[in-house]
Amino acid sequence: MSDTKRQKVVSAPVRKGIFSPLRSLGDVSSHIPFSLGTLGNTFYVVTAVAQNVSLFDANNLHLMFHFRVPQLVTATTAKNEYVYVAYGSTVGVFKRGKLAHRIAVETEDAIIKLLTFGDFLIAATESQIFLFKKPTGGKVATEPYTTLAVNALNGAIVDIVHPPTYLNKIVVATASNLLVFNLKTAKLLFTSPDFVEPISALTAAPVLDIVAVGHTTGGVTIYNIKKAKQLKRVVCGETRVSSVSFRSDGSPHFVASLMSGDLFFYDLNKRARIHVLRTAHKEAYGGVARAEFLNGQPIVVTNGNDNQLKEFVFDPSLSTSNTAIVSPPRFLRGRGGHSAPPSQIVFQNENAHQLLSASRDLSFWSFSLRKDAQSFEMSQKRKMTYADGVSGKFPEISAIAITYAPTEFADVVTAHKDTAYAVTWHSKLKKIGQHTLRTVDQGVVKAVAITQCGNFALVGSAGGSIACYNLQSGILRKRYNLHKKAVTGLAVDGMNRKMVSVGLDGVVGFYDFTQSTYLGKLVLDAPITQMVYHRSSDLFALALDDLSIVVVDAVTQKVVRVLYGHSNRITSLDFSPDGRWLVSASLDATIRTWDLPTGNTIDGIRVSNVATSVKFAPTGDVLVSTHVKGNGVAVWTNRAQFRPVSTRQIEEDEFSSVDLAKELSLGEVGVLDGAFDEVSADFGGIYTSVDQINEDLLTLSVGPRSKFNTLVHLDTIKLRNKVKEAPKKSKNAPFFLALSGETVGDRASVAEGVAPVVDASITSGDGESSLSSLRAGANVSFESRFTQLLREAAEKEDYVEFLAYLLALSPSSIDLEIRSLSSVPPLNEMANFVDALTTGLGSNKNFELYEAFMNMLLKVHSDVVHDLGKNDEGLQTALVRWNAVTSGRGQTLEGLVKYCAAVVNFVGTV
Numbered sequence: 022m023s024d025t026k027r028q029k030v031v032s033a034p035v036r037k038g039i040f041s042p043l044r045s046l047g048d049v050s051s052h053i054p055f056s057l058g059t060l061g062n063t064f065y066v067v068t069a070v071a072q073n074v075s076l077f078d079a080n081n082l083h084l085m086f087h088f089r090v091p092q093l094v095t096a097t098t099a100k101n102e103y104v105y106v107a108y109g110s111t112v113g114v115f116k117r118g119k120l121a122h123r124i125a126v127e128t129e130d131a132i133i134k135l136l137t138f139g140d141f142l143i144a145a146t147e148s149q150i151f152l153f154k155k156p157t158g159g160k161v162a163t164e165p166y167t168t169l170a171v172n173a174l175n176g177a178i179v180d181i182v183h184p185p186t187y188l189n190k191i192v193v194a195t196a197s198n199l200l201v202f203n204l205k206t207a208k209l210l211f212t213s214p215d216f217v218e219p220i221s222a223l224t225a226a227p228v229l230d231i232v233a234v235g236h237t238t239g240g241v242t243i244y245n246i247k248k249a250k251q252l253k254r255v256v257c258g259e260t261r262v263s264s265v266s267f268r269s270d271g272s273p274h275f276v277a278s279l280m281s282g283d284l285f286f287y288d289l290n291k292r293a294r295i296h297v298l299r300t301a302h303k304e305a306y307g308g309v310a311r312a313e314f315l316n317g318q319p320i321v322v323t324n325g326n327d328n329q330l331k332e333f334v335f336d337p338s339l340s341t342s343n344t345a346i347v348s349p350p351r352f353l354r355g356r357g358g359h360s361a362p363p364s365q366i367v368f369q370n371e372n373a374h375q376l377l378s379a380s381r382d383l384s385f386w387s388f389s390l391r392k393d394a395q396s397f398e399m400s401q402k403r404k405m406t407y408a409d410g411v412s413g414k415f416p417e418i419s420a421i422a423i424t425y426a427p428t429e430f431a432d433v434v435t436a437h438k439d440t441a442y443a444v445t446w447h448s449k450l451k452k453i454g455q456h457t458l459r460t461v462d463q464g465v466v467k468a469v470a471i472t473q474c475g476n477f478a479l480v481g482s483a484g485g486s487i488a489c490y491n492l493q494s495g496i497l498r499k500r501y502n503l504h505k506k507a508v509t510g511l512a513v514d515g516m517n518r519k520m521v522s523v524g525l526d527g528v529v530g531f532y533d534f535t536q537s538t539y540l541g542k543l544v545l546d547a548p549i550t551q552m553v554y555h556r557s558s559d560l561f562a563l564a565l566d567d568l569s570i571v572v573v574d575a576v577t578q579k580v581v582r583v584l585y586g587h588s589n590r591i592t593s594l595d596f597s598p599d600g601r602w603l604v605s606a607s608l609d610a611t612i613r614t615w616d617l618p619t620g621n622t623i624d625g626i627r628v629s630n631v632a633t634s635v636k637f638a639p640t641g642d643v644l645v646s647t648h649v650k651g652n653g654v655a656v657w658t659n660r661a662q663f664r665p666v667s668t669r670q671i672e673e674d675e676f677s678s679v680d681l682a683k684e685l686s687l688g689e690v691g692v693l694d695g696a697f698d699e700v701s702a703d704f705g706g707i708y709t710s711v712d713q714i715n716e717d718l719l720t721l722s723v724g725p726r727s728k729f730n731t732l733v734h735l736d737t738i739k740l741r742n743k744v745k746e747a748p749k750k751s752k753n754a755p756f757f758l759a760l761s762g763e764t765v766g767d768r769a770s771v772a773e774g775v776a777p778v779v780d781a782s783i784t785s786g787d788g789e790s791s792l793s794s795l796r797a798g799a800n801v802s803f804e805s806r807f808t809q810l811l812r813e814a815a816e817k818e819d820y821v822e823f824l825a826y827l828l829a830l831s832p833s834s835i836d837l838e839i840r841s842l843s844s845v846p847p848l849n850e851m852a853n854f855v856d857a858l859t860t861g862l863g864s865n866k867n868f869e870l871y872e873a874f875m876n877m878l879l880k881v882h883s884d885v886v887h888d889l890g891k892n893d894e895g896l897q898t899a900l901v902r903w904n905a906v907t908s909g910r911g912q913t914l915e916g917l918v919k920y921c922a923a924v925v926n927f928v929g930t931v
Contacts, residue, residue, distance in 0.1 A: 038677040039614055039624040039661050040644050042684040045653035046376065046388040047358025047396065048073070052326040054264065054311035058099030064315055066322060067104055068330060069094035071682055074106055074115070079315065079322065082330065082356045083394045086118035096144075098135040103161060105142065107132035112144055114161050122161050126151050136191070137162065138183045141204060143191065147177040150193065152204060167207045171195060175212070180223035184232065184246070192232060192246060194223035199234070201246065213249055216242070224265045226275075233275060235262030241277050241287075253292075257285035260304075266313040266321065272335075272347075276321055278309035284323065284333070286350065296349040303327040303382075306360055320353065327382075328652045329357035358396070359384055363647040363654055366636050367421045369448055373638035376645060377433065377448065378654055379418035385435070387448065388654060390643070400452040416440055420468055423448070425639075426475035430493045434458065434478045436466040443469050443480045445492065456495030462486040470511035472534075473556060479520070481508030487522055499537050503530040510552025514559060514575060521575055523549040523563060531578055543578060545571060551594055558600040560617075564591040570605060572617060584615050586622055593634040598641040606632035606646065611676065616668045618928055623668050625676035648681065655681055713866050719917060722828075722867040731832040732873040736880075807838040808850070815853040820860045827857070827874070828867060839877050844885045848893045851882065855899035862906050875903065 048070045056067040057079075064079035072093055076085040092108040099105065104115045110129065114122035126132060130146040137143070142153040142162035150169040153162040171178055176196025183191050190210070193200040196219050201211035222235030230247040239258040242251055260281040268274040273289040284298040302309045302325030312323045319335035333350040359380035369375035369387060376388045377399075389395035401414045420436040431445035431454030443466050445454030460466055464484035471478050477498065480488045485504035490497055504524035513520045513534055520534040529543040547567040554561040559575040568591065572582035589608035596603055602623075603615040610631050614624035630648040637644055644657040660666075713720045722729070731738065804812070806826065814823040827835070843850040855878070862871045879886065890896045 038626050040657035041660055043656045043658045045685040048653040049356050049358055050324040050328055050330045052307055052310055055324045056097045056099045067097050067099050069097055082354050088118045095131045096135045098137055100137045105135050107135055122163050124163050134181050136181050145178050145181055169202055179220050182223055182225045184225040194220050221261050222264050226267050227269055233265040235265050237261045255287055263309055264311040268314045270317050270319050276312050278312035280308035282308040295347050327360040331355040359652045364633050365418050365421050366634050367423050371425045371639045373640045381417055383414040422469040422471045424471040424475035428475045434469045436469045458490045461488045461500050467507045468509055468511045472513045472517055473515045479511040481511050483507040509549055512554030515556040523552045553594045555596040555600045562594050562603055564594055582620050595635050595637050597637050604635050606635045619668050621670040627676045627678045629680050720866050722870050729869050735836055811853050820857040823857055824861045840881050848896045852895040852899040855903055859903045859906055
C-alpha cells in the first residue's frame, strides 16, 4: 500500500481536546419573564436562560423543545406554533425548535418587549416601537411596517398590551403615562395623565376598556382607558410589582407578583385580599419575574431568577350557608435547580444516571442525566431537636461521600460549613437520614468518607481527630488521633483493610481498618488540601498547597508521581474509572488531564469560568464540573470513548479555550452529540498516520488485521466456502435465462437487428477483436500486472513498486498470483519473488505480511521447491538470502518482545 493511501490528514485550525462541552444540568429559568403559548387546548411555557430557550408542556412541565440563539435572549413571546425570540438586534421566529424566519430590527438598543397579535408583530426598545406585518400569503409578520417613537418626557417604555376588541390599537405603558397608538395610521390617540407612582407593569383585564397598572411602590391601579379614570388602587406590598394577571375561569381574581418573591391574590368583587403566598420565589434573586393565570383554568404559572418555574392551583371553593371560602393556592408542580452556583458534586449510582449536587444556596439536588423531569431536590425537613435544634436548611455543604452498595439505611454523608456534625441522607427516599455524626473533639467537620460496604462512615475534624460511625445505628465505633491540624481527606480501600487519612499538617496516615492499628505515615513538604482515592488501583492523589499533585500508592506507601503545571490553588481532583487518568481543576482557570503511566499533561482546557469541582462518571463516558458562575452543572463528553487519544505532553499554548456560556446546551442531548464534531484524529491540529516511525524499528502493517488472518487461513476459508451441491436449473425460469455464454449477446443482437458492440479495449488497431484471434487459435501470450512488475523489478533490482502493488492486492488475488508463478525450469520468476520478499522484510515494514506471503509460496509450491529447486541455482541463492534475513530477524524479534514486556511490567508496578 502506498504512503499516500496510508496517510489520513484532517485539517483543523483550532485544537480540540479530549472533553467536549455537551449540556448543562439544572438550568430552567432566569430573570427573563416566561411566555405562554397555546396549541389547541394545550398550553406551553417558554423560558430563556442566557442563549438557551426551552419549551415546557404546561400539563406536566416536561421539556418539549430546546434551541440556542447566537446572543443573549432579551425577550420572548409565543403564538400558536411559533416562538418569537429577541436577541441583539434580531427577532428569530422558531417552529418546533427550528429557525423559520429571521427578522432584522434597525436598532442598536436592546429589545425589551415582544408582542404579536393579528397580522402584527411588535418589537420595542425603551424608546422606540418597531412594527412588522404579515406579507401577502405569509404566516408570520416579517415585513417592516412602521416605527413609533415615544416622547422622552413620558419616560422609558415599560410594557405593551393589546386590549380585547381594540382593533389595530395598542396601549403602551411608560414610566409615568399610558399611551394609545393606532397602528394603521401610526398616530398617538391618547395620553393619560401622569401617574404619581412610577409604572412597572401593565396587563389588560377581561373587561372592556379596563387595564391593571402595576407600580414600583407595590400598588396596583385598575384603570379605565376610555374614561381616563382610575377605578381602584390596591396595595399589594412594599416592593416593585413585576406583573399582574387576571383569572379567567369565572372567579373575579387577579394576582400581582412582587420583587419580594410574594404572590398577592385579590378578589375584585369582595374588594378584599384572598391570600398572600410568601416566598414563592427568592427575594435575593429578584423575586417573581412574572405570574400569569392559564386561560380558563385556576392555575397560575410563575418564574424567577432563582432558577425556578412553578405552577400553583386553586382548589374549588368551600361553600357555606352565607358565603364561599376560597382556599389558598397550593403548589402543583415545578421545575428548577440551584439558585446559586453549585460547589460539590458526586454521582449517585454506578450507572451515572443521577448526580447529587450541592450549592451555596443551601439546596441539595439530584439531577438526572437521562431526563430532566426526573430531577428533584432532597428534602431537608427535620425535627426541632435534630442535631443543633434549628429548623430550616442546613449550612452550605462542603464535602459529600456516597456508597454504591445497596443498603436499607443512609447511603450519603455530607459535611457542612461551621458545623460540628455530619449529616446522613437517604438518596432513594429523597430525604435526610435518622442520625447525625458528631466529631469526637467537637471540631468542625472537614472531611467525610463511607466504606465500600456502606456500613461505616468516617468523619474528619478541624482539630485532627477521626471518628468512625456505624451508619445503621449511628453509634461511634472507632476513633483515631494522628493529625495535629485539620483532616482534609479520608478513604478506605475496597476490602475494608486499609484506611488513609491526610491533613493540613502534610501527614499521610495509614491504618489497618479491621484491626484498628496504626501502620505508618508519610510526611510531605506542604499542607494537603484535598484527596481523591481510586479503590481499584489503590492509588490516591493529593493536592498540595505548593500547587503540586502527588500520587501515592497505598500498598507500598510511597510516592509514585509528582505532577506540576497549575499556577494557582487546585480546587478539585478525580480519577478516571480505569485509573489511568487524573483530572484536576484550578483557580488558574484550567482543567488538566494527566496520564499517570507517563506523567504527561495530555489535555488542557482553558475556561472563562473557573471550575470549582470535577467528577468522572463511573462509566467514563462523561465528565461533570461546577463553576464559580452559573447555576447549572456542566457535562462534558469524553471523546476518548470514540477515538484514540495521544499521550504526548502538550504545552499550555496548545490548550483549547471553551466558553461554557456559549457552548453548553440545556436540552436533553445524547453523549454522541458532542463526540463527533470536526476534530483532528489526534486532537492536535493536523495528524498523519505514517507507515514506520523509524527505520530501525520492526513495524507491523497498519492495514486491517483481517487481511493477515485471511492470508494465514486461506485454505480453511476456501474449504468452508466450497460449494457442496451444484446449482439446479429452475423449471420456471424465463427463456432468456437459459442462454449462456457469448450466444446471449449475439442472439439478442440478431433478433433486434442491431450489430453487436465490441469493447474498444479488446480491439486491435484494424478493428478486429483480440479475443477473436485467441478463439481462432492464434499464438497470443500476455502477462498480468503482477508478473510484469515482478519482471521489471528484477531487471532493475528495485522492488519498491512491485511490493507496493503486492501489499495493495486482496488476499484472493495474492493467492491467485502466487499459484500462477511459473513452475517450469528455470525457476527465475519464483526466485525473483523470493528476492522481492527478502527486500521487503529487510525494510523492517509489514513484517507479518511478508512472512505470510512466504508461507503461502512454500505451501503452494513446496513440491517444486523441494524437487526442482535443488538444481536451480537462482532459487537456491534467493532462499539462502531469505534464510539469512529471517534468522537474524527472529532473534531480534524475540529480544524486542521480551524487552517490551519487561518495560510494561515495570511501569505497571511502579
